[in-house]
Amino acid sequence: MRIDLALYGPVAAPLAAALLAVLLPRRLAAFLSLLAAGAMLAAALVLASRTAHGETVVDGLLRADALTSWLLVTVGAVATIACWAGLHHLRDEADAGHLAGRSARRYLVLVQAFLACMAVAVLSANLGVLWVAVEATTIITAFLVGHHRTRASLEAAWKYVVLCSIGVGIAFLGTVCVYAAAVATGASGLHALDWTFLREHAAQFDPRLMRLAAGLVLLGFGTKAGLAPMHAWLPDAHSQAPGPVSALMSGVLLAVAFSAILRYRAVFDAALGPGYVRALLLVTALLSLALAALLLIGQRDYKRLLAYSSIEHMGLVALGTAIGGPLALSAVLLHILGHGLVKAVAFCSAGQLLHRVGSSRIDAVRHAVATVPAVAAPFGVALVALLAMPPFPLFATELGLARAGFTAGYGWAIGVAILLVLVAFGAIARHGLSMLLGSSTPDHSPAPAPSAADVTGGAAGAVAGAGPVAPAGDAAPTGDAEPTGDAAPAGGVAVLTAEHGTVSEPAHGRPYRVGLRWVPLTLGLLAAAVVGVWLGPLAPLLDSAARIAAGQ
Amino acid sequence: MTADQLFDLAFNLSCGLLLLTAVGTLWRREVSALITILVVQGIALTAIAMLLASRQEDGAEAVWVAAGVGLVKVVIIPLLLLRVQRLVPGARETRPLANVASSLLAAAVLSLLAYAAARPLAQVSTLPTARATPIGLALVLIGFFLAATRQRAVSQIVGVLLVDNGIAAIAFLATDGVPLIVELGVSVDLVLAVLVLQVLTARLVQTFGPTDLDDLRELRD
Numbered sequence: 001m002r003i004d005l006a007l008y009g010p011v012a013a014p015l016a017a018a019l020l021a022v023l024l025p026r027r028l029a030a031f032l033s034l035l036a037a038g039a040m041l042a043a044a045l046v047l048a049s050r051t052a053h054g055e056t057v058v059d060g061l062l063r064a065d066a067l068t069s070w071l072l073v074t075v076g077a078v079a080t081i082a083c084w085a086g087l088h089h090l091r092d093e094a095d096a097g098h099l100a101g102r103s104a105r106r107y108l109v110l111v112q113a114f115l116a117c118m119a120v121a122v123l124s125a126n127l128g129v130l131w132v133a134v135e136a137t138t139i140i141t142a143f144l145v146g147h148h149r150t151r152a153s154l155e156a157a158w159k160y161v162v163l164c165s166i167g168v169g170i171a172f173l174g175t176v177c178v179y180a181a182a183v184a185t186g187a188s189g190l191h192a193l194d195w196t197f198l199r200e201h202a203a204q205f206d207p208r209l210m211r212l213a214a215g216l217v218l219l220g221f222g223t224k225a226g227l228a229p230m231h232a233w234l235p236d237a238h239s240q241a242p243g244p245v246s247a248l249m250s251g252v253l254l255a256v257a258f259s260a261i262l263r264y265r266a267v268f269d270a271a272l273g274p275g276y277v278r279a280l281l282l283v284t285a286l287l288s289l290a291l292a293a294l295l296l297i298g299q300r301d302y303k304r305l306l307a308y309s310s311i312e313h314m315g316l317v318a319l320g321t322a323i324g325g326p327l328a329l330s331a332v333l334l335h336i337l338g339h340g341l342v343k344a345v346a347f348c349s350a351g352q353l354l355h356r357v358g359s360s361r362i363d364a365v366r367h368a369v370a371t372v373p374a375v376a377a378p379f380g381v382a383l384v385a386l387l388a389m390p391p392f393p394l395f396a397t398e399l400g401l402a403r404a405g406f407t408a409g410y411g412w413a414i415g416v417a418i419l420l421v422l423v424a425f426g427a428i429a430r431h432g433l434s435m436l437l438g439s440s441t442p443d444h445s446p447a448p449a450p451s452a453a454d455v456t457g458g459a460a461g462a463v464a465g466a467g468p469v470a471p472a473g474d475a476a477p478t479g480d481a482e483p484t485g486d487a488a489p490a491g492g493v494a495v496l497t498a499e500h501g502t503v504s505e506p507a508h509g510r511p512y513r514v515g516l517r518w519v520p521l522t523l524g525l526l527a528a529a530v531v532g533v534w535l536g537p538l539a540p541l542l543d544s545a546a547r548i549a550a551g552q
Numbered sequence: 553m554t555a556d557q558l559f560d561l562a563f564n565l566s567c568g569l570l571l572l573t574a575v576g577t578l579w580r581r582e583v584s585a586l587i588t589i590l591v592v593q594g595i596a597l598t599a600i601a602m603l604l605a606s607r608q609e610d611g612a613e614a615v616w617v618a619a620g621v622g623l624v625k626v627v628i629i630p631l632l633l634l635r636v637q638r639l640v641p642g643a644r645e646t647r648p649l650a651n652v653a654s655s656l657l658a659a660a661v662l663s664l665l666a667y668a669a670a671r672p673l674a675q676v677s678t679l680p681t682a683r684a685t686p687i688g689l690a691l692v693l694i695g696f697f698l699a700a701t702r703q704r705a706v707s708q709i710v711g712v713l714l715v716d717n718g719i720a721a722i723a724f725l726a727t728d729g730v731p732l733i734v735e736l737g738v739s740v741d742l743v744l745a746v747l748v749l750q751v752l753t754a755r756l757v758q759t760f761g762p763t764d765l766d767d768l769r770e771l772r773d
Contacts, residue, residue: 061733126734128730128731128733128734128737129733129734129737131734131737131738132734132737132738132740132741135738135741135745136737136741136744138745139741139744139745139748142748142752143748143751146752146755149755149759151759151760152771154752154755154756154759155771156771157752158705158749158752158756159771161745161748161749161752162699162708162712162749165712165745166695166696166699166711166712166715169692169712169715169716169719172719172738173692173719173722175730176719176722176723176726176727176730177673179723179727179730180673180676180677180726180727181676183677183678183727183728184676184677184678189731190731190733190734192731193730193731193734206672206676208671208672208675208676209672209673209676211672212669212672212673235771235773236771239771240771295773298773299773304773
């Protein structure tokens with residue numbers, strides 16, 4: 001029997017790397033993890049070329065169509081960025097003395113196992129196996145969230161496991177309901193959970209049972225996809241995990257969980273007509289957008305800021321899915337890829353920023369463009385991309401969503417969504433500007449807000465010139481410690497100077513090396529920018545994938 | 553007594569035990585009592601799975617599934633819970649958000665709700681045992697209630713396990729159980745989830761003393 005490498009590769013490569021990470025020296029294992037992510041991307045691209053025109057590759061429990069390939073390309077690309085940035089993360093942790101050898105090894109093994117589970121979830125032909133893989137991602141990432149073993153990270157891990165286990169348990173109840181409906185029509189065994197079978201025979205299923213199942217599946221996988229009202233674990237988990245892990249969780253795990261909803265949706269629509277799932281999705285989408293927008297305004301922590309931005313973007317993805325049709329769904333799928341790439345860069349650079357500054361508070365970072373340019377530049381550009389500025393793909397996709405929504409007669413929903421996205425835009429822009437360009441004295445009047453183009457230009461310039469770090473002294477005026485007689489509390493100033501202290505003098509005396517840490521981040525941003533302008537050979541794949549997601 | 557009558561008797565007894573143990577988790581607060589109740593519930597669930605397997609013509613796979621469920625729910629998970637208990641000896645729920653009387657009242661309401669919500673499941677299925685599916689749903693709802701109103705780490709784990717037992721019961725009663733490979737994956741996931749929660753509890757205790765999840769309030773907006 002010939003084993004289909006492209007089909008099994010995305011699962012086998014990270015699994016092999018996980019096993020080898022147990023045995024090999026740590027540095028070699030870290031390098032292998034990057035190699036495995038690259039292999040995943042390569043296999044995904046091979047699958048993409050084989051399924052781009054609507055073909056299906058099936059073997060045993062695994063199955064790949066254009067939608068699978070599209071999601072796998074996303075997972076592979078984001079994994080490559082995150083594993084590459086992970087190399088620098090591990091070295092930073094080792095330099096700071098936070099990370100013993102065993103802990104680094106555990107990190108490498110768990111990240112690879114996590115990647116393998118996501119590949120299984122995307123590739124599984126069987127909705128039962130899909131559920132098992134999604135639940136497995138929760139268990140594996142729990143240890144990664146609690147990696148730092150601080151009180152906050154253990155709390156986040158606890159909430160994550162309890163809430164997601166219960167949430168995904170609800171999805172399993174939904175899966176059992178679908179299974180019961182299929183069994184009642186005469187199917188049995190694994191066949192009764194096979195996606196292709198379900199989609200073809202859903203019209204005969206009992207509608208009452210399918211309505212119950214649809215609600216349970218949406219609520220359950222919605223938990224894992226970070227959609228309101230079951231999102232409470234997300235800001236905690238994504239802000240406490242190490243940067244590259246947050247990148248994977250935010251960039252692709254949410255999308256993988258959402259892809260389960262995309263798969264089920266085709267089944268439910270065949271059984272119930274499009275109205276029922278659409279109404280549920282519209283409610284959860286607008287709720288997620290509203291919640292994210294409100295909580296972004298007063299946010300004080302920049303990793304939580306990125307986490308809430310993920311809820312916002314998943315809300316947009318759900319909105320597009322609710323609208324339905326190939327136009328909206330191709331926007332949704334491109335949004336998933338674009339958001340994955342950009343959010344990965346944002347979280348990886350936020351992790352480096354946290355390492356440099358020693359605090360994830362927004363007001364602990366001021367004028368980062370001058371103090372930590374090599375980190376601030378990719379962070380800034382990623383924020384600009386998250387705000388849906390051209391040439392990044394989120395610009396095109398949000399426009400596409402709006403057009404599709406108005407065409408389909410959901411103008412009111414799009415109107416509300418645009419309003420909420422604008423609120424989120426304002427909040428992220430304000431916080432981002434104060435971190436990157438804000439004056440280092442709190443009582444100083446804010447500088448006139450430069451346009452986003454300025455930010456891009458400045459940040460891009462800084463990427464180009466990412467040499468040795470500029471001395472931190474010139475950005476931290478020494479006169480800060482004096483009380484200014486203003487209402488500004490002196491405590492804030494003291495914190496600020498203390499933070500600057502950690503910047504200029506790393507804890508263990510090792511000088512901070514900029515090195516090549518900007519390479520994966522710049523590559524990620526470049527890839528996002530290219531995809532935003534020109535899809536090239538991926539264009540037919542996106543078309544086929546959108547048609548499959550739209551149930552055609 | 554004929555074989556059919558014996559089957560009915562054992563089946564009804566097991567289903568009754570499921571519901572009774574679910575209510576029992578709300579009634580007792582000592583961790584050791586909760587673990588005993590879960591073992592009894594696991595035995596009842598295994599009995600249901602075995603009884604259903606005995607009814608199938610080609611029941612070899614179903615017997616394996618039932619044996620696996622028994623191993624996980626009666627042996628492995630209680631052992632893991634005992635390790636959690638050893639970390640926090642003498643722990644009992646001190647500050648539940650709802651007292652015993654109102655918890656039991658809530659359980660009654662949730663059971664009624666389960667009977668209403670499970671009607672499509674009971675009606676669609678061709679199996680005679682499907683009439684008992686509301687019990688599974690009641691377990692799920694009581695599990696949510698437990699996880700939401702209890703503060704202790706162990707109580708929350710018990711809530712999660714109750715939800716899982718309920719879903720497994722529904723799967724057995726309405727469909728004769730999910731396919732072997734899916735059940736295998738579900739069981740492995742469940743054991744690992746409890747293992748993760750045990751390790752997290754150990755780390756919390758190691759670093760910060762006895763776990764009162766009520767004090768886990770650092771992360772909020």
